[in-house]
Amino acid sequence: MFKVLLVSLLLLLPDVQLLESGKATTLRKPPATPTEIKIISYNIRWRSGDDLKTLIKLLRDDPEIGGASILALQEVDRDKKRSGNTNTAKLIAEELGLHYAWAAPPTADANDEEETGVAIMSVYPLSDVQRIVLPHPGPGHRRRVALGATIEINHRQWRVYSAHAETRVAMDKKMEQFKAVLDDLAR
Secondary structure, eight states: OHHHHHHHHHHHHHHHTTEEEEEOSSOOOOOSSOSOOOEEEEEOTTOOHHHHHHHHHHHHHOTTTTTOSEEEEEEEOBSOGGGTTOBHHHHHHHHHTOEEEEEOOOOSSTTSOOOOEEEEEESSOEEEEEEEEOSSOOGGGOOOEEEEEEEEETTEEEEEEEEOOOSSSOHHHHHHHHHHHHHHHHO
16 A cells, blocks of 8 residues: 555656745845735746847836746747746746746646646745646647636735636537636636
8 A cells, every 4th residue: 555655746746846936135025004905917928038038128127028926938948948947937027026837737748848737926925826627638649737826916816827728629528628617717
């Protein structure tokens, strides 16, 4: 029985590694009593190098999208060759002074490099961070993922999500992917 349990735990280990959270060395201070909360959701399409530096500058300084209290990002690479083996979520959080969480789906092929994931970043601490592997793989048996986290603002808890659902499946399967996120919210 011990051997079976150990094997089961070892099989789960790669999935545990596909969830990460942390915070910047120097955090941006949240407003004491916010009258407005700016939330930005953006598919960064695995930006890296100079493109990533430009995006970070916009997320910090742009009059429209800069200075958001909460960011939900999709297609965020971690340790992928195409993005210079950078931990993109950690880098963005560090540059913007934010708390962050990142998650990726399981890989379709054990020989593939790590998957692209989703991230939530916030001036407020993140708690109850939950990785949600969405049902119904897409082409090439690739999975999709969502990420949920709780943020406390003025003594009220808010649940926020970043999801990267599969667009190349039938509508009923798409709805089941959204239901997986709603099921997390219901708990």
